[in-house]
Amino acid sequence: MGLTGLMRERMARDEGPIRVALVGAGKFGAMFLAQAPTSPGIRVVAIADLDPARARRTLESVGWRADRIDAVRIGDDAEAVMAADDVEVVVEATGDPWAGLRHARAAHKAGKHVVMVNVEADVLAGPLLAREAKAAGVVHSMAYGDQPALICELVDWARACGFEVTAAGKGTKYLPGYHESTPETVWDHYGISGEQAAAGGMNPRMFNSFLDGTKSAIEMAAVANATGLAAPVHGLGFPPSGVDDLPHTLRPRAMGGQLDGRGMVEVVSSLERDGRPVFRDLRWGVYVTLEAPTNYAGACFRQYGLLTDPSGRFAAMYKPFHLIGMELNVSILSAVLRREPTGTPRQFSADVVAVAKRDLAAGETLDGEGGFTVWGRLTTARRSLSDGALPIGLAHGVRLTAPVRRGEVVRQTDVALDEAHEAVALRRALEADSRATLGLDPLPTPAPVA
Structure with missing residues (x-):
């Protein structure tokens, strides 16, 4: 039964909506909060943020009515929020790895499921967090809507179908010089002024992490640690590739591709090395490339229009967009109703x-x-x-x-x-x-x- 069907069964048992506490009311949190009023199976009961007034402004900005806002406990004490008896799931969305470790451990100890938007914390010590969660009988999950969880879903789909995964990852905007970008130079690369960025509430450090390669590395480490795919020992290559070229680009070097071997994580760039835009880029999306186990499977790839390399042996599936917090409900519902994570750190690889x-x-x-x-x-x-x-x-x-x-x-x-x-x-x-x-x-x- 699908998640919505399981939710209907829960509501029919008069158990009420799933009760959620959000820690960190930034961009990801705001996008999740925007969906909460139209999600009858989910109720946000508490929000913790270092700036409670900002959290209230966020609720107003995403369209919450005053009476709905007044029904939510808003404060700056995250551990008190998480320990409350009416909280079932904690969404950790601070982005601070040290705070994320502390919050996740407190939530596990309090018997709460954790949806970990904070990939930084999971990459620092996630396997230990997942182990503690299992011992506590709760779920520790990646956040659906963020690219790592979506990549894990594609990998799981491919393996469940009996395909060998050649590569998996996402797209981004990349040039080698971006590694030295700083919060002072970041907006030049995005083609906007600092004043425009400030007016849009854009955090220069966060956007610089997207640009200088750090966020891509963190997200791919999370995917590798959740799926068992290998990381390139010398770092991501960021090969330029549009969606039509994914099966060709993301195959082993010995076969004309850009991978060190089979079963790797990699990020493709939406820019050619000379700065020209890649045709049909995957800047906002995720992908998996796979290898046909038989000639018959390869023939089926072609017959059903799957993107393949010239040999027909390697193929790609992709999702062109992700909606981060607006898709987060999938993780919350899965944790409570199925007691399954939408990806979780299983090893330190x-x-x-x-x-x-x-x-x-x-x-x-x-x-x-x-x-x-x-x-x-x-x-x-x-x-x-x-x-x-x-x-x-x-x-x-x-x-x-x-x-x-x-x-x-x-x-x-x-x-x-x-x-x-x-x-x-x-x-x-x-x-x-x-x-x-x-x-x-x-x-x-x-x-x-x-």
Whole structure:
């Protein structure tokens, strides 16, 4: 039975709508809130935001009536909101990895399902969060509508049909020079002024993360850790490709494609390397490419109009758009009614490491995702651990103890980490488990922060 049918059964049992608490009322949260009034099976009972007045303005801006707003508890204490008896599902949409880890763990402990919009937190220590959720008997889920969950759905579809997945990922706007973009230069690349961006409520750090490759790396790490697909050890290649060329571009290099091997995550660019737009680009969408297991299957691909490479052996399925928070209900309904996530971190196979945007001096403080100092590069967990690399999720507000040259990976020995911090401790636990699994030597005990 579909989700709407299961919801009707719940309502027929007089159990009422699913009761949701939202943590973080930014753009994603606003798009979810816009759908809530037309979703009879879902009721937002509480919102936590660092700026409660902003949260109320968000509700007004997406069209909520005053009486509906007054029925929602709005405050700045996320843990109090999540612990309330009338909350069944927590939507964590802050985008802050450290806050996300703390909120998810508190929600699990309180017996609440978690829909994790905060991909940054999942990439930093998601497998441990999923393990804690399972032990607590609750669901820890990716957010449907965001590209990682949609990619996971396409991968699951392909595998359920008996196809081998060659590649999966999304589209974005990319040129190599974007890696050095900062919040001061980001709007030039988007072709708008800072004044126009401010008038539209656009966050320069967030949009810079989209542009400099960090967000793409984070999202592809999340997909790899949820599906078992491999990450390219040297980072995403961002090959230019329109939808018609996906089966050709996203096949192994040995066969004329752009992949290191079969079963990879990759992001395609909507721009050619000279800046020209790609024909029929996939900038807002997601895709999966697959290989026909038999000649008969390949013939069926062609007969039914599936996009294929010239050989007919590789084919692609894609979704051209995603609506982020406006599709989030799928995750909420699935968590409660089916007790199934729409994607969840199952293993630590991919990581996102901090890379210097410019020459950095000892004593400087890193400013994390979307900032002025570092960008995030995708790699394998094995490579990250072998290099002792600093994950992008820990590269915010930490002081460099050694210089790092432009383009080099920042290593954990290059910074002063607070080992007592919850996020650092969780990451250390994940790394210790993974080192043992991969047969790597344990790291030496870090020196205490001065």
